[in-house]
Amino acid sequence: MKILVCEDDTMTLKALEHRLKKEGYTVITAADGKKAAEILSTDTDIDLLLTDLHMPMLGGLELISLVRSNFKSNLPIIMLTRVGLEETVLHAFELGADDYITKPFNPDELALRIKRLLIKNKV
Amino acid sequence: MNRCIIQGRFIFLITIIFFLQHYSSIVFAQPEKSLSEKSESSEKRYERAILWGERFYQLHLNTLALKQFDKAHKIKPGAYFPTYRSNQLKIKLHQPKNTNLGFMVFDFNKPGILISALILVILFSFTSMVTALTIVLVNRNHMILAEKRKQHLREEYQTMLVNFLFAKDINEELIQKIRRIASTNINRRILIDQMIDLSITLTGLEKERLKELYLALKLDQDSNKKALAKKWHIKAKGFRELAFMNIHSANSEIINCLSSKNDVLRMEAQFAMVRLNPDNSFGFLDFLQKRFTLWEQLNVYETITFHHLELPNFEKWLQSDNDSVVMFSLRMISVFKQISAYNSMLSLLEHTNPEIRNQTIQVFGNLKIIESLPHLKRIYKNETYSNCMTIVSAMGKMPDNSMLSFLKLVLDKEDDVQLQIEAAKAINKMGEEGSVALTKLLNSDYKNYQIIIKHVLDKRIS
Numbered sequence: 299m300k301i302l303v304c305e306d307d308t309m310t311l312k313a314l315e316h317r318l319k320k321e322g323y324t325v326i327t328a329a330d331g332k333k334a335a336e337i338l339s340t341d342t343d344i345d346l347l348l349t350d351l352h353m354p355m356l357g358g359l360e361l362i363s364l365v366r367s368n369f370k371s372n373l374p375i376i377m378l379t380r381v382g383l384e385e386t387v388l389h390a391f392e393l394g395a396d397d398y399i400t401k402p403f404n405p406d407e408l409a410l411r412i413k414r415l416l417i418k419n420k421v
Numbered sequence: 422m423n424r425c426i427i428q429g430r431f432i433f434l435i436t437i438i439f440f441l442q443h444y445s446s447i448v449f450a451q452p453e454k455s456l457s458e459k460s461e462s463s464e465k466r467y468e469r470a471i472l473w474g475e476r477f478y479q480l481h482l483n484t485l486a487l488k489q490f491d492k493a494h495k496i497k498p499g500a501y502f503p504t505y506r507s508n509q510l511k512i513k514l515h516q517p518k519n520t521n522l523g524f525m526v527f528d529f530n531k532p533g534i535l536i537s538a539l540i541l542v543i544l545f546s547f548t549s550m551v552t553a554l555t556i557v558l559v560n561r562n563h564m565i566l567a568e569k570r571k572q573h574l575r576e577e578y579q580t581m582l583v584n585f586l587f588a589k590d591i592n593e594e595l596i597q598k599i600r601r602i603a604s605t606n607i608n609r610r611i612l613i614d615q616m617i618d619l620s621i622t623l624t625g626l627e628k629e630r631l632k633e634l635y636l637a638l639k640l641d642q643d644s645n646k647k648a649l650a651k652k653w654h655i656k657a658k659g660f661r662e663l664a665f666m667n668i669h670s671a672n673s674e675i676i677n678c679l680s681s682k683n684d685v686l687r688m689e690a691q692f693a694m695v696r697l698n699p700d701n702s703f704g705f706l707d708f709l710q711k712r713f714t715l716w717e718q719l720n721v722y723e724t725i726t727f728h729h730l731e732l733p734n735f736e737k738w739l740q741s742d743n744d745s746v747v748m749f750s751l752r753m754i755s756v757f758k759q760i761s762a763y764n765s766m767l768s769l770l771e772h773t774n775p776e777i778r779n780q781t782i783q784v785f786g787n788l789k790i791i792e793s794l795p796h797l798k799r800i801y802k803n804e805t806y807s808n809c810m811t812i813v814s815a816m817g818k819m820p821d822n823s824m825l826s827f828l829k830l831v832l833d834k835e836d837d838v839q840l841q842i843e844a845a846k847a848i849n850k851m852g853e854e855g856s857v858a859l860t861k862l863l864n865s866d867y868k869n870y871q872i873i874i875k876h877v878l879d880k881r882i883s
Contacts, residue, residue, distance in 0.1 A: 307618075307622070308576070308579060309579050309583075309615065309618040309619055309622065310622045312579050312580065312583045313583050313586070313587075313619065313622060313623065313627075315583075316583045316584065316586075316587045317587050320587050380727070401621075401622055402620075402621060402622050402623055402624045402628075402727075403622070403623065403624060404623075404624045404625035405587070405623065405625065405627055406625060406626070407625075
């Protein structure tokens, strides 16, 4: 399973990459939405997108919208957001996000959410 | 004034023209006959030497003048004038240097004090400029290199920390490696920063492991030292580190800084207190003397939501002597919907501070406490304009038919259009009964409400 992680904070990106690799996933990283979009346009094997909402160049909301309209309409998307951004989260769901997790996050919880979403998508 | 300036400029210009004319006539005046003639008679050469000698003499270029007069003397050894001038110039050249600053006479062959000073100033300026430029360049280069090194270390530590946190078993070798790295102050500082970054992102088991590592490396001692430092910015950093790593050792120092005059330090102390004192996170509100600024309030609110802190009953600060604490409590009651504070809030409608009364009315509206409506109606006539607006707006947020007659009265009796609009909006929100009432008023001949009611009923305007 291949997961694209899009996060501008290097520390969080490394933590996510390491944790997901530990779970046995192939992890591709992108430091902003623009890079993620480029990867998505070339790599068609990606099974899940894990994206932060606030990033430079292309934000998470725009990325979700782009994915849903241009690339894969059924690609599972999980958002990483800060607490207290309920309206943004709702907007992201409207755009087509499947799940979200708030920072600070529990890596075990994230791994379980990813697993659940991948199984659901497979079914 | 302008006339004086113009006159002054004119005089200055005339003076400049005069000097230019004078000197140009001396230097650039053409000799009577061409000098390029090859077959010159000794008379002509003599005259030419005398002419140039005189020019140089007038310009005080004594050595050059002397050469010309010597030349003339050689052509006509018996002539009186060149001998006289030569003797005169020889005497002059052996005299002490001319330092007549008023007339600005420079002897370029033997520079005076002014020339020497000017040369020194130029040399000093040039040397300073070159030195400054070199220092700036070296410093800049040094900073770039230091930043590169820091960035390299950051990346290295990030990888190491992540490896440590997500490893299945405790990797002693890795711990020893991190311990070796953490032997210098700079490295420890970078390591702490990275750990704080991670602690912001993670929760659960990984965060616990991070704290264990932080304690094992004795980085808490560094943070403690910072918290006890004299410089406020170091202190503030120490507070933040301790708060994020949940270390309680400097709590007394943090409490001391809760009433600091320094806004940033006070805010950091509040933030640390909220994080480090779970039993009484908001205890600092009890004895906060200074104004609890909006920025501080926002930070505390962010801390509550970000760290999922247990909420206190904000009702207990509604009677605080510090008005800003009361305002904050009201805002928190509204955000976290602590309706149980209703009775305490009612007494705030009689508060001397109109801003607190206004905030209370807003909270009633936000929480839709219909029981407050008669009280709002009661205080309306004695309230300030802004509070009257808030009352009518709050009534619109919790539409209740019992207020219809009151709102109609506001629409009828008030002269202020904004108040009338708010009242009409509130009536409109009352559902069918409100719409009927507005339609009746629209068709009524009693008073012309048409513009206001049409405005409120216009669905294009929300």
